[in-house]
Structures are given as C-alpha cells and as structure tokens.
Amino acid sequence: DTMYLEVTSIPQFTLPIYSGFACAPNAIDISSLISIFPPVGNDTLFFNDASYTTAYAGNPHAISTADSVYMIVRTSNVAACSDTARAHIDVLPATNNIANQNVGNFSDCGAVGCGTITLGNGNTETLYTTSDCRRIATVTDDPTDMISLGNTSICEDIECTVLFYNTQPYVNRHYEITPTVNGKATVCLYYLQQDFDDYDAAAFPSWPSMSPTTNLAITQIDNGNLGSPSSIATAIPNSLITATYDPLTTVWTVCFPVDSFSHFYAHTQNLFNTPLPVTLTNFTGKRVNETSALSWITSSEINNSHFVVERSKDAKSFSAVSSKINSKGVNGNSSVDLNYSYSDMTPMNGHNYYRLQQVDIDGHVSHSGTVDVYFGNETMVTMYPNPVNTELNIDINSIETGRARIKIMDATGRVVKTVELSLQAGSNAAKIDMQSLSDGIYMISISNGKNLSYSQTIRKK
Template identity: 30%
Template sequence: MRLFIFFLLLLFCFSLEAQSLSWAKSFGRGDSPLINNAIKKALARDASGNVYTTGSFTSGAGGIDFDPGVGVFNLTSGGGTDVFISKLDANGNFVWALRIGGTGTQVGEHIALDVAGNIYIAGTFDSTPDFNPGVGVFNITSSGSLDYFIVKLDLAGNFLWAKSIGGSYGTSDNIINSLTVDAVGNIYFTGAINGGGQSFDFDPNIGTFLLTLPITAAYNIYTAKWDANGNFVWAKQLTASIGLNCVGNDIQLDALGNIFIVGNFSEMLDFDPGVGVFSMGVAGSLRAFLWVLNNGGNFIAAREFGGSGPTDRVLAKSFNFDVFNNMYLTGIFTGTADFDPNAGIFNLTSPSGSTLSLYVVKLSPIGILLWAKAVHVIPGLIDGVYDGVSSVSDCGVLVTGIFVGTADFDPSIGVFNLPPGIFTPYILQLDPNGNFIYAIKPNVTFKSPLDIDAFGNMYGIGTFSNTQDFDLNPNAVFNLTAPVEGNATFVTKLLPFPWAPSVISPLSACLNSTDTISASTVLGSSLSWYSEVTGGTFLGTGNSLITPVLTDTTTFYVQDSTCQAGPRDSITVNTISCIPLPITLLSFNAYLHNEAVQTEWVTTTEINNDYFTIERSTDAIHFDPIGTKKGAGNSNAMLNYEFLDQLSTFNFSLSTVLYYRLKQTDFNGNYEYFDVKAVYIEKNTSLDYLEVYPNPTTGEFFISWNDKLTNEIVIQLTDNLGKEIYTTFITQENRIQLKMNNELPKGIYFLNIQTNQTTVVKKIIKN
C-alpha cells in the first residue's frame, strides 16, 4: 500500500506577505511533550488570534519548559503522562501553560472555544487525576478502564468544571473522536462505545442515562449533547449487532444548528435513533455514512458511500461547510466505490484492490453530489492512504498529511508528483470545483487539522525531531531545533495563499532601452504584472516581463493570482547610462561538482573587455562577489572561461539553493549583468557531483552522477509549468544518455532527479 495520512481544511484565501511563514514556535526540553497520534483537533484560536493547544507530556523532576521564548515556564508531570494546555498570543509569544494529571495516564486530545472564550478540553484518563489545573483540587476516579473527560476553563485558564463518561466494567471503553461547541457553550461529541453487553452512563451528574451494546457487538456509534454547565441533554446510539468498524469520526453544526456526523459502518444499520426506521448498509462491506440530526437529537436524514464487496472499503474521516453551506467530505477508500449518496452512480476506483486512495467529495446543502475527486498512488508493496480531517473556502479545499511512495496529486488528467518518500508530508489544494491548484512538501507533519482565521492565516500543531525548516518558501529558511533527547512540540502560523512572488531579475538597466525582468513563486504559479501597487495598468502575465522603454527609474509590480489576487511585490529597475558592451556571451552555466560549484561561460566576441566578476546569492536578490576572471580585451575567437566556487567556508544546510550571476566590466568601468543560474546543493547525499550536459542542448544530453550510487534513481522531465513529459527509472548506472522528442518546442525544461534520500532539480534548455 502507498500510505497517506491527511487533513482536509476549509481554506480561506487572502493575500500573503513575501514569505509563507508568519511564525513558528516550539516547546519541550529534555522529555518532550507529545501530540496524540490520532487525528484530533488539538488546536483552537480565539477572536484575538490567541492560540490554544493541548496534548500530553511526561517529564523528569526538573519538568519541561513550555515557554517557546527566552523565558522559562516549567510543568512537571505527576509520575505518569499528564495533560498540558498551552496559550500563545497572536504573535506566538507565551501567555500561560497548565497541567492536568496524576500518577496514571491522562491524554489531552481535543480543544474547543465558545464565543465567550471559555476553553473545553477532552481526552482520556485512568486512576484518579486532579482536573483542576489551579491551586484547588478536583479529583475524578475512572471506572477501571480508560474513561473520557471533558474539562471547562474560563478564558484565563481558571477551572470551572470537569465531567467524565465511564463504562460498566474494567475492560469496556468509550471513545470521543470529535467534539464541537456552539455559540452558547453547548457541547456535542461523537465516537464509539465498545465492549459487548456493556453499558455507558452519558449523564455525568447524579442522573443516569445508559447506552448499552448488544452482547455480540464490538462497537456502536453514539452522539451526545451536554449544556454549557456540563449537564446531560441527550445521547443517541446506532445499535449494531456486530459493530465492526462502527464509529463516528467527525461532528459539526450547520448554520441552523443541525448536527452532522460522518463515520464508518459495516452492516445493515438503522440510522433513525427514534421510533422510525431508516436502514442503510451492506453486510460485510465497510462503508462511510453521513448522519443528520436536529438540535434536539431527532433524525433528519442519512446518506452512505461505498462499494459492494469486502475489498471495496470507504472510510469517512472529516468534513466541513463553506459559506454557502456546501459540504466537503474526505476520507480514504480501496477498490471501487460509489460516491453519489443518492440514486445516481459516481464510481471512483483505486489503482489496485488493496491500495488506499484519498477522496474528496463536495455535496450541495441538500446533499446532491457536486463532484468527487481522488488522489492515487502508484501501487507498491507498502504504499497507500490513511486517516484525514477537513475545512473549505472561496479559494478551495486544503488537504495536508503524509504519504509513502509516489503519488499523483492532480486528480484530473494532469500529473503532479511530489518526490517519493516514506512518511513524507504534503499540502494539497483543490479549487471549489475540485481542480488542482498546487501541492507542496513541508518538512514537518501536522498532527491536527489546520485552523484558518478570517484572513486566511493557517495555524498548525505537531511534533518534530532534529532541526527542521518551517518556511515553505525554498528561498527562505526558518529553523527550529528539537532537544537531542527526542521530539519537541511545534505551533506554527502560515500565511495564506497565494504567496507573494520573489524577485529574481537584475535591478539595473540601460537608459532608453527595454529590459526583461523576472520573478518566481514557491509553487510555480502564474504571475500578473502591473504598473501600480493597486490598480494601475495591466502589463502582462508570466514569470517574466519585457518592460516598456525605460526613460527613468521605474517600479513594476508582480502578483500571484492563482485563486484570487495575492499581494503585489515591487521590482524597481534603476536606469543607468550605458555604452553598448560589445561582448557576445554564448552560454553561462553553473552546476555542482565534487562538493563545489563549477561556473563556465563561453564568449564569441569581446571588445574592450577588462574582466568578469562571479557573484553568489542565497536569495536571488542580494549578490556578493566571489571571484574575478581577466577578460581577453579584444577577440573574435570563441573563448572558454571557468571559475570554481569551493564552498569551503560557506555554511549551508542539507538542502540549499545557491544563485550565481556573471558580471562583465569593460576598460571604461561600464558593466553588464547576465542571467542568474540556480544550483541545488544536496550536501552529503547520493546525488552529489550530478552534471547535465550539454546544456543548452538540441535534444540529446547526458546526466552523470556519483559513481558510488547503487540505489534506484528516478528521472522525470517536465516543462516550465510542471507538466510531466516522461519518467524513467535507472539502477546500477552513473551515467545516462537521454533524448528529447523532436516535437518538443524549444524552451526551458526541468529535470527532477530523485533517489530515496533526496531530489535535485536541474534546468535544461532546448535550442
């Protein structure tokens, strides 16, 4: 199976600054806090932008520092695993951290806020922990198994109340898979109860309201409602006689207060918890359900998705509503499944019977199928797709998680593969019509669905080890380092898409001439050019622009408008008086060679040429000189030049992009810049010393790499829009000759050269 773990999010699309990251913070020293590995909603945000998170931690006697800044705020566990609740302000600064626990095992899994800022935390516990994180004590004793708790705190973190749900004997268990809170603080939750013949009391006070499983059942689906004071309102059960894989996975309220629940079941089941009957299901077939109740817990509707055989499996993991009350549902499936919940048929099929694929479904407010899309992997031994949760907006659907193997993230006829890997994180965005917008590979995995504010900023939480770069822009770096003892928890705020482009063109041009200016985006998106920061004259589209005749210093503005207008970045072109520099440059190339960067260029004519300067940059904007080469003065012969950048004193990370620029100066001090070349540095990897030549090429070219490479290498040729042209697989070689199809037009192409350790991208030009 090829493996995905994903979260689907309702993405609000607003303009972004010149980078993808607003801030990232981590906490945990020594014994590090952990986020529960199940997909839970462990992060919430209030109207002021403060960020609240929960999870669990185990510490030594010295405790763990939960202040991600220069201060110290230690929490110490009580001998087992305890719950933490953390609050950071809108800028990621520490506000407070609290602990709930005792000598046993307590895990924080869900956190939610009401409109007054009260905080609700749910999770599991055993033994007798203290649920008051302040100076007081409020103990609850479990029934002998893992029980569930719900705690309410005020906006300052002061204890208000704590309640629990338990089973009737020591091995029974109940699960809260999802929890939500309405505007006045009523609490709604869903999950499963398990333990054949066992009863669970859903009234947390002196009353009793039992839900009892049939003696033959493994699991039954339930949902329940408590009021803002933790008083029981109602609980409902879907009674399954066998109950394999019967569970509610996500719960949300629509604008009218109706309750929507998605989950899984595998037998004929009555979805009307009242006196009526509404049966769905196929015996032995794992299917997904959508269950709708009114706010009083009475049945409104139910729908199902699935196939007909035991290998046709559909799991519903998460959903959410857009502003028009359309519903986006996501999950995983194998085999062939019908994703039209009504009388029609709309089948999606995974690549092989056992390979798990990702699906995203959009339904109208009355449950009519609008579209269904799938993301597949290339079938293999350990590859597939698992788990997920969701959110949506005008800009489309955002999915984040991990995958194993090679996956095509474009659900249409196009192809967009991210570099293959094992448990590799990804972010995928589809537009409101289900069309592919982008996919990108972050360096960390989010353990909880991203929370998106009204401006489109995205907040995430997870754990990480070693040193990781949290900025999605490859031209920017923001590293956090976990303690050497293990993992740390991170909380991050990502700026919304579309992201502002990065300027990569020279900023000087000759007076009374035209010039070509260029920019790039993180995702290779299409750019638009304007004369003003807002409004102004539309000048064209594409990654480059031929300017009008420059009669003075002029500022141009470039914008990514992939799904809607992003921020405009400025490019100011300074005009200088130029005497034409009669030098003809045939080629200029830069490439990695023996842990150094080799630059080579060829001239065909030189007049009055004094010298060349080689310049290097890490951001394609600010360049520093690193060496010079004497010119020929006057020449009509073809001359070859080279300069080797040893990189011996340059501090670069495992994966770094360096930019090289050639500057030519004549005997009068006049100078000219030539094209910028990017070199992808993959330090200490099996693709060191990789070369592509000749480049430019008329069609045939060679790729050579380290002769120590013995594992499989994947070579993919794409055009400048990322469209795949062909892919080939090579083993036990260190040199290969390739040929472009004669029908391919002249232009810029990219080689994505991948091993199981790394990926190198090389630009190749066809003349």
C-alpha cells in the first residue's frame, strides 16, 4: 500500500501593507474576495487606526470621501491554517477645482495629459487628475440613441498664451475627447475666469469680451486638429450652451450637446456663429415663389477654395444640393466683402434647412450655421423664448384637428414633464410652465402619432 501525506504549512506574509488611492465624489463600498463573516473566520475587518486596534462598528465599512481605512482580510480562524493580509485605503474628496488651477486661481500652462473614462449607455463620468482629484471634463452618454460610448479618452492642453486662428482668438484651454464609438452625449468642460480674462485682453478691440452665458461658443473640429487637412469644423452656438459659475473657485462649467467628438475650442460667438476657420458676416434664405433663394457675404477669406450648399429636412443629416461655388477672392484670399448666392430650384415640402460647407485649398472643411426656408402644408411648430426662464411658448399650425403630446426630457433622456394638447386645424398656442425645472438643457418633443413629430433643444436658465 501507498499512503500520501499532505502537510499544510503555517502561511507567511512577507509583503508590506498595500496602500491604495482613489478620487471619489461620493461614498464608495469596498470588499474583499472573501465572503463577509460566514463561515466563521472568513472575515474582512475594518479599522480606523494604523495599529489595527480600533475597529469600525458594524463591519463591513463603506468608505466615504476624505476617509482613511485600514483593512484586514482573514481567510480562517483555524490555528496554523489562517491567512491574513492587510491594506490601507485612502479616499480623498474630489475638489471643485480644475486641472492646473493654482492657489491664485490662475492656470498653470502646459499639457494636463490624457485619461480614460468608461461610459455605458446613459452613464455620466468625470475624469479627474490622478494626483490631486481635480476635474478635467465630464461626459454624459445620451440614453436615447442606445449607443454606449465605451472607453473614452480625454486630453487637455493649456496654452501659455491666447492663440489665434484665421485672425480669431480662442481660449487657452482646449480639449480632445475620443470615444470608442461615436454617439450623442452632453459634454461639460471647465474654465477659470482668468482664462476668459486672458482671452479678453488678447481679443480687444477686434473681438467682443467673453460673456459665457450670452456669447460663448465652441468650435468642434472633427477628423483632426485646428487647420488640419480634411478636418471638419462645426460651431456650437451659445443657445445650446449652459454656462454656470462658482465664485468660490472662479470655475466656469460649460455644458453642451454633441453627436460626435474630437477637439473643442472656446471663443466668443461671431455674428453668424461660424466656426473659427470661417469669417461669414451674412447668411440668409427666403422663399421666392417655388424656389429657395440663399445669399451670403464673407468679410475675409484665407486660402478659400469653394463653397457647397447643403440641405436637410431635420437639421441633422445634410447632403449637397449645389455643385462647387468657387471663391471670388484672388487665389482664395480676400479682405473685402464678397457676395454669393444660390437658388434651390427643387426644395422639399416642409422645412428646408440649409448650411454652407466651406472648403480650404488644403482640404480643410468648415460648416456654417443653418437657415430654414419653409414650403408646403405640413404642421409647423415654433418655440420661444430660447433660452427660457419661466414660461415656454409653443405655437403649432396644425393641418387637422386632434390631440398631441409634449414631452420634456433632461440631458439624461429622463422625461421630466408631459403635457397633453387638444389641437384644432390652424393656429394653436400653448404655454408651458418651466419654473419648476432646474437650469440646463432640455429636449422638447411634440407628436400626435401621425403627421406631427417635432423636437427642439431648449435651454432653461
């Protein structure tokens, strides 16, 4: 016969105490891989002193912000067969300060660096600096498109001086956000008042002073950086931006909706809300008999190749309706007013949203804001004022009698208010009380299940 004898040796832990570090805006829970308490001896115990003598009452313990916890993991209380390990976990409170904000509330210039957050559908995450828990950016995944952004890279750079592009200045803090999958979201970026003061000093007297709540705009550059060949510039107007100020930290929180990502630059909104690479002083559209008559004026052009007129029925998906409209400038350059026009001979029934695609000689692409030219007999909806404070007016020109439902959704897609309407054929007016809603961006949708389906973004302030 053969007998096998297994001897369990006394475990020895020679590794030092493990220390952890985390930033947390709220309380977090920790636990070990061992079951808590049952069976007897398989415990995770929490202490509030380094000598492990004063235990927290009511183990296990939920770690709060600004908490320091000492933890023992014990696998068994059987003599000679128990393993124990120790850990020390510090949780620092996330501050309201932002990256590279010094004690004088100035920006220390230089690259803040890059980090990654993971966003599921409808989730909100903030990226903090790893050394001192300061905010870099916050992104909320829009739940309505059923797309998860996934692992999302965020980079921030702070220039040492205010820089210019195509004669227009932009704020020294700028960001790059790149998700795994592009989708709709709300982005919140952070700036110091001093960042805007520095912008004002550089912009004066050619550009207006920065007023974040009234004239701040964001230029979004897709497919590259500012001025890169094949990049696409889009202006996010102030009407879609919510800017709030914390006087204690002098931090501005600037939030806005997006449906794609790349580089973001802040600047004052110019007259027709064109992005940084374009200087457009006029863009209008009107119905002339059965055609859409469009006209625009540029006050300066630098390396401009041509324009293309694009059209959309929903102001979201655009396609070209014109061929190339070449620059009137000498070799694409001009410092005087140049007038352009185009007539769309086959407009669609209903709303026709037009925008200009401007292409530089090097292939850089920019887009203007939109103008709306209306044709036909479909139901028309108008909402005002925007931004709204107390009461939102909704005018509906309905083609038939019936009922409609108004839904108000917040930035997370949650329905915060529903209103039922009775419509008559012709003009209808509704007033929606907005006083109970918090300041922020809301999506207003109106539908009757048949020929009326309309949505618009409104800012409550």
